Amino acid sequence: MSPLSWAAVGSIALSWYYYFGKGNKEMGLFVGLWPPTFLALGSYFKINEIHDDVKALSNPGSTLRDTVQEMMQNRNR
Template identity: 90%
Template sequence: MEDVAEGTQKTGMSPLSWAAVGSIALSWYYYFGKGNKEMGLFVGLWPPTFLALGSYFKINEIRDDVKRLSRPGSTIRDAVQEMMKNR
């Protein structure tokens, strides 16, 4: 998992983003390259699903950070330091 997180930080793209880009390229290949328009359109429907999954995972990560910050009895400084440690 650390390799995925490290790669995401270096490129700014998660594996799901790369899957979306790859499926767009594959869609173009089928549609324009092979002339198989049905397959091209079918594969072209995948990127929104990949991007929606990526958004879902990111929202859950943000939600967890907010929960850590709003812990009763915790100061903002302590919560931010703990959050930075975990990154």
């Protein structure tokens, strides 16, 4: 899981803690609004990564094999 996914899970737990554990419903609801933002940011970064991969595949003059090997090397860094 990515750090943003962990942040979403953590904020859900923190929201439950405030809402049910401490009885602070306003703070629980406020913190409960964070997970969609974290997940949206994670989706945005993943879409950009896929976009870059597709763009690399469409480079004229490069072979598919070379492009895929380069993508795999970039992912391993």
